[in-house]
Amino acid sequence: MTENQNLESLQTPGAVFFIFGATGDLARRKLFPAIYSLYREGKLAEDFAVIGVARRPRTHEEFRDDLYRSIQEFCRYKVKEDDLETWTKFAEHFSYKSLDIHNIDGYHELRDLTESVEDRFNIPGNRLFYLALAPELFGSVSFNLKKGGMLASEGWHRLVIEKPFGYDLSSAQKLNEELSQVFKEEEIFRIDHYLGKEMVQNIEVIRFGNSFFEPLWNNKHIANVQITLSETVGVEERGGYYDHAGALRDMGQNHMLQMLTMIAMEAPSRLYPEDIRDEKVKVLRSLRPYESEEDVKAHVVRGQYKSGESHGKEMLGYRQEDKVDPDSNTETYFAAKVFVDNFRWAGVPFYIRTGKRLPVKTTEVVVEFKQMPTNVYLGQKHNLEPNLLVIRVNPMEGIYIKINAKKPGSESKIEPFAMEFCQSCQVGINSPEAYERLIYDAANGDSTYFTRWDEVAAAWSFVDRIASAWAKNPSDIQMYPAGSWGPEQADELLALDGFHWWPVNGQEEDNVIWIKQ
């Protein structure tokens, strides 16, 4: 991948895409729809094939029926009556192999199938292995891919691997060692789907493409940064996985810290993937580690939802959810005050929070600027609200800035105005989904928005200290009602510093005058 390659104009190179875990939830809800969207937008070369792999028996036809249902349910492009010819052409590129990933003989049959589709679609030998499997299977599959003769002998091969990447630093190291016996680092694409989100990528452009932000982007002018990833859903069908992981591992180690790196990183001198990833890892290594259990207690709040009312419906508590231990102390919420100890950010708190069963689904970054050195309007009894830059990541996409201005027509009244650029209102459903972008990038060998091993390791080092402090006191967890904003202790984290969480998506402040496009 070269700098500034114009990805918009490129098609993926001809390749076979293997989806291990093709009968699973991720494949159905995200991966198949992403591949279809790429196809519909002409971003997938004609010389492609997809081979689904899982244990369940399926004929190729049955697999294509699953594919059809997945697209009709989850894809932003639906197959309409008059698209049937295009659909049939697309679906012909899909085949299925029933295989237990531990059974080496199966890989030999998979190789035969692969060679036959490569011949049929004239594919130049490139192979992309996407592991949509439980993480404990990642090492075995990669080893067996090599043993079973599945690595490409003519073109390239790449491994796309889902999160979570390990359970802690030591298991992540073990996994990485297993993978690196088969794949080189540049062949491993570790997914963090937040990095595929349009507005997370836009953080880079907002910061490095606008001269009026850069001079202010530091501890002289920024009072604090708030990152919220709130969800209204509970654990749904994933109780078995989630009860073992919790919010810190499920969202904190990856999505939240990755977003923090995008806000805090220095500008790379060039836009090569490694230059960007070098800057991100420096941020992760600058995170101030919590030194003791007391330190963790003072800076991190954990919570678990109990029953409550959300959007007019009675919700079960976490402990009553399917496949969750009824005495579970797993956190479904956490908030933390984090410091990035470098020249740019010294002394600026980053408050991060995520939780399930909160009142709104939103991902938002609020950058709160410091107050004016003195308020010259105090004599007129005007408080000045702090200026904010708010980046809305999802479901609404856009940015707004909050400034103080004179109320038009009034003598002296000053009011906060929010000026909004609502990207989702403009491009709406055409905004590509994260998985589309990431599959496309992986096929093009662009690793910019995938996490490199040293980033993963640095993130685990930071998170492990929290997890091990919590493990010593498992029942020290705050319960919050489903549908609330989580434990009050999370508000106190900010109140102690004289701040508060700014309202997020859909919960706009009453006194602000909105100027929307």
Ligand SMILES: NC(=O)C1=CN([C@@H]2O[C@H](COP(=O)(O)OP(=O)(O)OC[C@H]3O[C@@H](n4cnc5c(N)ncnc54)[C@H](OP(=O)(O)O)[C@@H]3O)[C@@H](O)[C@H]2O)C=CC1
């Ligand atoms: N679902 C989601 O929204 C998200 C998922 N992820 C990650 O994606 C990965 C997959 O998750 P998800 O799709 O939800 O999981 P599912 O349990 O729904 O699917 C697992 C898949 O693995 C297959 N499988 C299991 N054991 C074997 C085996 N021994 N040999 C071959 N295939 C096997 C299953 O098929 P069969 O039973 O037919 O063998 C199934 O297709 C996980 O790492 C998860 O953490 C990450 C983010 C979001």
Ligand SMILES: O=C1O[C@H](COP(=O)(O)O)[C@@H](O)[C@H](O)[C@H]1O
């Ligand atoms: O990775 C995960 O992300 C989802 C939230 O993703 P979003 O794109 O809908 O914001 C979360 O629900 C899930 O628990 C986690 O594994």
